[in-house]
Amino acid sequence: MLQFSANLGFLWNDLPLPDAIQKAKDAGFVAVELHWPYTTPSADVKAALDETGLPCLGLNTQRGDVAGGDNGCAAIPGREAEARGYIDEALAYAREIGAPNVHVMAGFTDRSAEAKATFAQNLRYACAQAALTRRTILIEPLNSRDAKGYHIGTVPQAQEALTAVDLPNLKIMFDCYHLQIMQGDLANLFEGCRDHIGHVQFAAVPDRGEPDSGEVDYTQLLPELARLGWARPFGAEYKPRGAMEDGLGWMQSYR
Numbered sequence: 341m342l343q344f345s346a347n348l349g350f351l352w353n354d355l356p357l358p359d360a361i362q363k364a365k366d367a368g369f370v371a372v373e374l375h376w377p378y379t380t381p382s383a384d385v386k387a388a389l390d391e392t393g394l395p396c397l398g399l400n401t402q403r404g405d406v407a408g409g410d411n412g413c414a415a416i417p418g419r420e421a422e423a424r425g426y427i428d429e430a431l432a433y434a435r436e437i438g439a440p441n442v443h444v445m446a447g448f449t450d451r452s453a454e455a456k457a458t459f460a461q462n463l464r465y466a467c468a469q470a471a472l473t474r475r476t477i478l479i480e481p482l483n484s485r486d487a488k489g490y491h492i493g494t495v496p497q498a499q500e501a502l503t504a505v506d507l508p509n510l511k512i513m514f515d516c517y518h519l520q521i522m523q524g525d526l527a528n529l530f531e532g533c534r535d536h537i538g539h540v541q542f543a544a545v546p547d548r549g550e551p552d553s554g555e556v557d558y559t560q561l562l563p564e565l566a567r568l569g570w571a572r573p574f575g576a577e578y579k580p581r582g583a584m585e586d587g588l589g590w591m592q593s594y595r
């Protein structure tokens with residue numbers, strides 16, 4: 341049976357995080373993952389995780405000035421101190437709640453050599469800090485329709501960063517939603533970079549709703565990814581089309 345992690349950045353995101361964690365448990369998720377939990381004290385999240393027995397798989401570094409258009413800054417030359425502050429903050433929070441992964445948000449760049457070098461240097465810093473507590477750093481290709489100009493949009497671009505950094509605790513967040521839009525052929529794409537994947541997420545394409553319709557048949561794809569070796573929970577990172585609880589029927593297909 342496949343297992344799922346609830347991405348609380350999108351699921352039950354109208355509730356305080358401790359309540360959302362309880363809802364995820366009640367709905368049958370075996371884990372949760374967070375976007376930007378920083379306004380909730382880590383002790384409150386930890387208490388809810390302990391109470392439910394759910395692990396938290398990961399969280400993101402802060403994005404910077406979101407109103408001003410930021411989506412991270414780890415690949416933006418000149419903002420290294422800010423990027424490293426976000427990395428330190430995310431790793432501290434991950435330690436406090438026992439989360440194994442931190443997703444470092446790159447930001448919008450022109451993919452110049454300078455931007456690539458900045459990203460590599462900041463990722464080396466992140467990986468060195470993460471290694472002190474045996475944590476993994478993730479980078480995620482985002483599709484260019486939702487995040488035009490994001491520093492990495494494809495698996496080859498993520499792999500280029502992995503090669504530049506060359507550290508074992510840097511992995512790819514393989515988000516099927518983004519990668520279907522950017523590349524498609526998801527099972528082959530997954531197989532080609534299997535050893536470099538640190539987490540898998542999914543949602544319907546193109547509307548990013550519940551994974552029960554759209555152009556990807558997840559009832560076929562997810563078992564195939566499991567057959568190819570993915571044995572950890574799949575991250576349900578979708579935007580409910582209506583009431584959250586009404587949209588949970590997709591999970592029945594995997595029981």
Ligand SMILES: O=C(O)[C@H](O)C(=O)CO
Nearest residue numbers: 375400480482515541577
């Ligand atoms: O949007 C996504 O797919 C990411 O996983 C995220 O956490 C922020 O961009």
Ligand SMILES: [Mg+2]
Nearest residue numbers: 480515541577
């Ligand atoms: Mg994602």
